[in-house]
Amino acid sequence: MKIIFATHNQNKVTELSQLIPKKYNILSLNDIGCVKEIEETGSTLEENAKIKADYVRYKYGLDCFSDDSGLEVDALKGAPGVFSARYAGNQKNNDANIKKIWKKLRGQSNPKATFRSIFHVHFNNKTFSFQGKVDGNLIFEKRGLNGFGYDPIFIPNGYNQTFAELGDVVKNKISHRALATVQFLKLLERG
Numbered sequence: 400m401k402i403i404f405a406t407h408n409q410n411k412v413t414e415l416s417q418l419i420p421k422k423y424n425i426l427s428l429n430d431i432g433c434v435k436e437i438e439e440t441g442s443t444l445e446e447n448a449k450i451k452a453d454y455v456r457y458k459y460g461l462d463c464f465s466d467d468s469g470l471e472v473d474a475l476k477g478a479p480g481v482f483s484a485r486y487a488g489n490q491k492n493n494d495a496n497i498k499k500i501w502k503k504l505r506g507q508s509n510p511k512a513t514f515r516s517i518f519h520v521h522f523n524n525k526t527f528s529f530q531g532k533v534d535g536n537l538i539f540e541k542r543g544l545n546g547f548g549y550d551p552i553f554i555p556n557g558y559n560q561t562f563a564e565l566g567d568v569v570k571n572k573i574s575h576r577a578l579a580t581v582q583f584l585k586l587l588e589r590g
């Protein structure tokens with residue numbers, strides 16, 4: 400069964416492909432020739448997830464799903480949240496984003512943060528929404544080489560290594576996206 404993942408983010412596609420059985424053929428926007436950057440004009444993860452999935456559903460008429468995800472930092476009242484990818488500007492630079500978090504957190508003693516992922520799904524003419532989240536703490540150095548985005552500075556609760564140190568196998572069991580994917584997979588299996 401073909402299902403479109405409404406993203407150009409290859410890191411997300413790789414993570415999802417490790418979690419979803421091969422009988423489901425996950426295609427990215429690039430795979431269906433959609434090179435357009437879908438404008439994420441919403442002010443919440445939920446709104447942006449819907450915008451991305453709706454674009455594919457109504458332009459291509461295909462079953463699809465999207466993930467909108469972000470890092471919500473307690474001491475920053477939930478920022479960068481929906482603006483995680485572009486926190487330090489439109490160039491979507493991970494290093495600059497991390498440096499901006501550190502700068503904003505200077506003088507703060509609460510390192511708590513949460514990764515949250517919202518899936519918006521069009522499947523068999525119905526829509527669904529799933530949320531996954533993982534709580535943890537931020538650190539003030541970058542550790543580890545795996546993953547992407549804020550992974551080198553996020554230590555999930557119950558561990559003492561960052562997502563970037565823990566690597567795919569652990570991240571794919573406990574991450575926000577993994578937890579949303581489990582719910583999505585149940586839907587696919589129910590048919």
Ligand code: IMP
Nearest residue numbers: 466467468469470483484547548549550
């Ligand atoms: P989106 O593509 O608009 O959903 O942007 C998601 C952004 O949130 C990414 O570009 C990262 O900055 C951040 N993010 C989301 N999920 C993760 C993750 O699993 N690890 C690290 N950063 C993440």
